[in-house]
Amino acid sequence: MSFFKKLFGGGSASQEPQGDKVLGEESYKGFQIKAIEMKAGSELQLAGLIEKEIDGETKSYRFIRADRMSSVDDLIALALSKGRQIVDEQGNGIYR
Incomplete structure (x- = not known):
């Protein structure tokens, strides 16, 4: 029975994908950057x-970048920094 539930999408609602877990965020030049x-x-x-x-x-x-780390604090700092860099380099052009 479990096979058919997986095959046809039956099962509990807890198996549905969750949204992105935001670890940190900041406003920068009118943009909202989220790690x-x-x-x-x-x-x-x-x-x-x-x-x-x-x-x-x-x-x-x-x-998404290739960098990997084990520290959540380092990840947040680097993701926000990379987001600021992208905004500085491309501005609204990222939405084309």
């Missing part, structure tokens, strides 16, 4: 989200 949790085995991989409201619509840009 998000992305596990890679026993480590965390650098990932983040840059959001901005444009014409009443929230635009999102997700970035």
Whole structure:
């Protein structure tokens, strides 16, 4: 029976994917930069989200980098720093 539940999508609601777990965030030049949790085995991989409201619509840009670390604090600092760098280099161009 378990096989058919997996095959046809039956089962409990707890198996549905959850949203990104935000570890830290900051506002920068009108953008909202968020460090998000992305596990890679026993480590965390650098990932983040840059959001901005444009014409009443929230635009999102997700970035993932190869850097991996075990410290959550280091991950947050680096993800926010990388987000600021992307905003400085590309600005609204990330939403094209």
